[in-house]
Amino acid sequence: MHPLSILLLGIAMSTDAFAAAVGKGAAMRDPRLTEALRAGLIFGAIEGLTPLVGWALGNAAAPYVTAWDHWIAFTLLGLLGLRMIHAGLRAPDASATPAARPGFWTLATTGLATSIDALAVGVGLAFVDVDIVVVAAVVACTTLVMVSCGILLGRVLGALAGRRAEIVGGALLVAIGVAILFQHLGAA
Template sequence: MSLPSILLIGMAMSTDAFAAALGKGAAMQRPRLPDALRAGLTFGVIEGLTPLLGWLAGVAAARYIKAWDHWIAFGVLALLGLHMVWHGIRPDEADIPPRHRGFWGMALLALGTSIDAMAVGVSLAFLEVNIALVALVIGLCTLVMVTTGILLGRVLGAVTGKRAELLGGLVMIGIGAAILYEHLGGAA
């Protein structure tokens, strides 16, 4: 997998965390840089670990489904992308996270936004990819996006977060289609 694809995955995986951070930043009273960095670090570590867990599960199952791996990768990425697009376009104010206080509330919110990264890890187990690099990029992108999202939250609010999630979903669908095209083109 190329570095631009890895960066796109990192950015796409961090958009839902960015949307949550915008909502959290909007709910906070004048978020400060140390608060934003603490939230970014919490989200980044959790978002970086979950693709590793997914990858381990995928590696365990890989030998059983090797002939279909590119279809599985495409299906998982396309479904995640469609889910992100759906959340990006539906007008549901219940998606705006409630005000969380403390580490555990932040960690639960981070875990909730990182389930898709675990599924991406599963799909990456079927491809030639350096999972440590992918996990690091996802974690770093999330750190930056959440820190920025917290600080921008008061100004931009949840509307921008919805658009970021929509864009991230479209990127995931595009990456899934590119994987499928590459494997089908290579097989011909």
Template sequence: MVFPSTLLLALAMSADAFAAAVSKGAALYKPRIAEALKTGLIFGVIEGITPIIGWALGTAAAPLVKNWDHWIAFTLLCGLGITMIVGACRKPHADPPEPRTRHSFWMLAVTGFATSIDAMAVGISLAFLDASIVPTAIVIGLTTMVMVTLGVMLGRVLGSMAGRRAALVGGLILILIGAAILYEHLYLNG
């Protein structure tokens, strides 16, 4: 994968984590940079590890599905993109919870894992494409860390609407990446 594609993928993968971070920041009373960095680090590490796990699973299955791997990558990425778009279009819950000064490690870890399931599926797709996973996982993890840190700090100001828009854009990017992979394998590789 070339760097621009990797960066677009990382931005798409971090969009749902950013949306979650905005809501976490909105739930905090005057979030501090230390809390934002802690949240970003937790999300970034988890988001960087899950594509490696997916890649390992995909590598084991790749020889079995070599002839239609591009269709699997396309289906997974489009399915994830559609899921993100549908989630972004849902109405937010009424009556937000009372603001706090910080979130617990375990609550952040569970939220980080929940938003990184899509990264595991992307890791599976990357295994089918025989992409180098370590640099991709590092870029995904670092991008997520930065996006989540910004999301927490901006959450109080932006509220949930910006997070929903980020998830919508992230979903569209995943669908475009999936379509590009399918196009490349069907038309450029013959």
């Protein structure tokens, strides 16, 4: 596989994570570079591991992964998005302060939801002459950069949108899930 193709694959695999990160950054209270890098590392690690797992599954799991990947991503992103919308619509509790950053498990779940397609790509790469470790490393690095930038971009958008940012971020996650579902159902 040509190095440019690997880079483009890495960028393509990280676009969902970027969009989710913009939503997360918009919902966060003043995210800093360290928090953006933390989110980027979590998303990048997950996004880099999923093609390795998919590649390892290879032929045996291909029909199962490709048959359900869009439903898994749709469900996880939809539930996370609806949770964010619900939190944004609730009346603010004067005694509660919003979390400065999302917890590890929230980021990991979102990262997993946006990387289901990378798992399926990994399965497909099992049938191609490619160094899967290089591909996974490129996917992880591009995701780290794009998610970190997405969090910081979301910070700017969040400052402009105020409390509505969490609702917008949740709607964005739901929209990503719906888009993944329609893309796969339309291709079927």
